[in-house]
Amino acid sequence: MHSKIVLLPGDGIGPEVVGQAVRVLEAIATQFKHVFDFSSHLIGGIAIDQTGDALPESTTAACKGADAILLGAVGGPKWDDPNAKTRPEAGLLKIRKELGLFANLRPIVTFDELLDSSPLKRHIIEGTDILFFRELTGGLYFGASGLEELPDGQQRAFSTAVYTTSEVERIVRMAAAAAVKRRGKLTMVDKANVLEASRLWRRVSARIMKEEFPTVEYDVVLVDSMAMHLLSRPTSFDVVVTSNMFGDILTDEASMLPGSLGMLPSASLGSSGPGLYEPIHGSAPDIAGKGIANPLATILASAMLLRHSLGLEKEALAIESAVKKVLAAGHRTADLVPRGAASLGTIAITDLVLQALAA
Ligand code: IPM
Ligand code: MG
Secondary structure, eight states, X not given: OEEEEEEEEESTTHHHHHHHHHHHHHHHHHHHTOEEEEEEOOOTXXXXXXXXXXXXXXXXXXXXXXXXXXXXXXXXXXXXXXXXXXXXXXXXXXXXXXXXXXXXXXXXXXXXXXXXXXXXXXXXXXXXXXXXXXXXXXXXXXXXXXXXXXXTSOEEEEEOOOOOHHHHHHHHHHHHHHHHHTTXXXXXXXXXTTOHHHHHHHHHHHHHHXXXXXXXXXXXXXXXXXXXXXXXXXXXXXXXXXXXXXXXXXXXXXXXXXXXXXXXXXXXXXXXXXXXXXXXXXXXXXXXXXXXXXXXXXXXXXXXXXXXXXOXXXXXXXXXXXXXXHHHTTOOBGGGSOTTSOOBOHHXXXXXXXXXXXX
């Protein structure tokens, strides 16, 4: 198979972890006789520095012509001025919108080998296997927003949560279809006791589930209550679907179940066209350039890329099992051990993944 993969390394630890994922993808290409063409493009803070734009036109064009996209991270303190004209994050939001990537899949799976790295108790988290579907191109992130000066010298700012019927339908359908292939359970999370937009979610998803997925066990949970249930009974969830903002917050919370943000990949998909794959950890500017970032989330994101965009299931499983082998052998990066304990760097742990792949 011959595929075009666009790399968007971005900021902070992004380039380091993407570089290691590319080594793993190249090994897969050799081993399974594929050809992957990589081309690297600008996004985020580095794009602002070099072009003045967090998402240059050339990057969007390259992404549209690709089979899949692997992103590192965007953002950092250098570009954090709240009065700045543009922000690195704007590049990420724009690429999601431009490519119609409305579904953000975030698997939250505990690795048996890492149960003791979690701040939560082993008996609660053991066996957790949740697949989040976060809506990614609507809601508070993209609704009307504004800032105005009031006559009394104050400022007034607003952001609105806007959803249409079809925006809810397509993400609920995708999540429910995933539930059918898993344990047959879907949980929809909203704030329907307060928000009009959530009441639309509730009506639309109840109808879709009744008409199209009658065999899926379906329930709804309010987002505040979900924040609690995620920590008290994570193993009772299978697939979870929710809006953009709630999904943003709940998946960061959920990332603590497996112990480290450094282990979690994500996929952003549309109804057609290339998918975008990234670790969920962000740019971690505090450790950028030190060679200690955990590349496993990005390596696992490249497994998702092979599975969802290139249809290469065997190859995806090969990567996932190589990562498991490395962890099972006791190897850890700094984020997975107590502060000060011995650990492996970004390149060294990738070397071990490559060895496990070749074995
Ligand atoms: C994420 C991130 C982004 C988001 C930021 C960087 C804009 O937190 O992918 O979860 O809020 O969507
Ligand atoms: Mg987030």
